[in-house]
Amino acid sequence: MNYLPLFADLNKRPVLVVGGGIVATRKIKQLNRVGACVKIVANEICNELQKIIKIYKIEWIATQFDPAQLNEVFLVIAATNDSVLNEKISREANIKYKLVNVVDDKINCNFILPSIINRSPILIAISSSATAPILTRILREKLEAILPKHISEMALIAGQWRNKVKKHFIYLSDRRHFWERIFNGPFVNRIAIGDLNKAKIILKQQLKIKSNRQGKIILVGAGPGDSSLLTLRALQVIQLADVVLYDNLVSNEVLELVRRDADIICVGKSFGSHAFSQQETNAMLVKLALEGKYVVRLKGGDPFIFGRGGEELQAAKKAGISFQIVPGVTSAIGATAYAGIPLTHRDYAHSVVFVTGHGHLKKNLVNCKPISKGQTLVIYMGLIKTPEISKILIDQGYIKSTPVAVISRGTRYDQIVLTGTLGQIEKLAASVATPALLIIGEVVNLHRQLAWFNGAVQYKPRKSSFINLA
Structure with a gap:
């Protein structure tokens, strides 16, 4: 964020406008609407501005700019067609620590004027940080159309x-x-x-309705990373929360959508590092809800797919706290879709199995055997255990040439997809960052045809580690 949006009270405050043409007139009209005491410096005044000066008794104080004119004003707007003069005004204003805007000259501005939707007292300001004013205008028109008139x-x-x-x-x-x-x-x-x-x-x-200070817990799936994959209900809920407890897998762009004055607490776990144990997280959820707070438990993907959401709600139920569940796009569905890998396909796979790479792997993978009609195997959190995973699957009948994909940071701007074989899975896993998914099965071969999201790459051990397919 390059600019901090501010709403300034200019009522009865002196503002200097240097310029007397159509552009200056437009700015003066805006300033006049908010009650600013406008002072004009211009060698000539256009006809429209002359009328405004007479109607509103605006001061035309000089024909030439003098730095002394800045001494007793709140801000200054330079709206002349003289670039040298505009630069001088900007320089002098900055020396005196004044807010200055030079129209259509971002470099010489220390503040910019946004596009405004006026439903006074509701004001909506839209800005592209002076990079795309036409886009800003289009956005304003769209918002104008959907805002209720009342x-x-x-x-x-x-x-x-x-x-x-x-x-x-x-x-x-x-x-x-x-x-x-x-x-x-x-x-x-x-x-x-x-x-x-x-x-x-x-x-x-x-x-007259008595306030009900009973808290509640809302278990929310944040999806695999891309904030546009949040459900509408999830967005509504995180903007109502008093406090949000989130996991490491929740992306920063999703956290940016949480209500600004909510307390945000990370209770995430990563391999070998637990800020809070599961029992401590459960206890915190209960404690906050008993204090009468609207508590959102925000989890990456879907909270009921390897998210321990069930355990946390059991704790809420035991404590007599009301709860709700907002499902999310689980990482396996989201990441594989963004990688162009359908989990089922009538020519390749008629079933899909989700397993976790944590815990007792041999027990987790006991039913993951190749079947005649084809099966897709998706392994969550298995990145660091790929040698063990490979051995167990080969022992159960998988061949080393079985297609494999490793999807790192799926659906995010830095998503990476590596494809290879089961025999290469350890090398693939060593080349990417967490969070990552392992996809095993013939559907991986469709990645070459269906990859659409920037960042997809192919593992090829002979020539180079990565070949960009995007």
């Missing part, structure tokens, strides 16, 4: 009742839950049809 009235009424609600509910979480209930209930419907009086009656009635 959102302004919703915000105005909420503002009128804010202090009443604050006095009624002592805890911040109770106030937040109250407003979430209001903005997702009949209050909104009444606003939509213009019945503001009934909307206010609903607010008053809802205040």
Whole structure:
């Protein structure tokens, strides 16, 4: 993030605009709407700006720019067609620690003006960090089309009742839950049809409902990494949470979608390193929920596929805490789809088996034997045990030339797919980072035809380790 979005109060604050043409006029109109005290420096004033000066009694203080004009202003906008002058204004403003924007000249700006959706008091600012203004405009148009027209009235009424609600509910979480209930209930419907009086009656009635401070636990599947694979329900839930406990497998781009004021705690485990034991994680979930908090347990992939989600909910059930489950795209489904490897195909595999590479491998792989119709074997968390996996599978009848794929960091921008044979699986595994999946079976051969996501590569031991197929 190159810029920190800010909403500045410019009401009755002095702002200097250098320029008197159409561009300057457009900026002055924006500043005038928010009550800024605009001061203009320009050697000439266009006809439209002359009218605005007369109507709003804006000061035209000089025809030439002088650095002294910056002394008593809050910010400055340079909107001239003289690049040398614009650069000078920027330089002098920075010397005096003033906010300065030079129109269409990102290098000489220390702040930029976003594209704005005005549903006052709701304001939505969109920016491309001055890289793609047309794209920003298109995004604004799309958002304008989907925003409800009555959102302004919703915000105005909420503002009128804010202090009443604050006095009624002592805890911040109770106030937040109250407003979430209001903005997702009949209050909104009444606003939509213009019945503001009934909307206010609903607010008053809802205040009388006693706050239920009983916490809950929501078990959420975060998917394999790409945040666009989150379910709609998962996105809704993580933006309501008071606290989120997440695993190492949850990607940073998914964590970025968590509500900003939520407490975020990593309880992840990796091989040989456990920040919290499973029992400690279970106890933490229960403790937080008993404190009345909305607790989200965020797990990579799907929480019920090798995620110990069942164990955590058993602890919640034992403690009498209500819970919900939001399934996710399990890593095997997501990563293989992004690698162009169908887990089943009528010409290659009629069944698929998911196993974990942790624990007692021989027991885990006992039923993973080659069958006549073909079977795809997917091994989670097996990267460091590939020598043992290879030996067990060969002992059970797999041949060394069985196709194998290793998918590292599946669905993410740095996804790597290596393909080879069961006899090469140890070398393949040594070349990639975790998290990774092992795919064993004839369907791996389809990767060459169906690979579509950037990053797919092929293992070839004779010439070089990797050949980019993307």
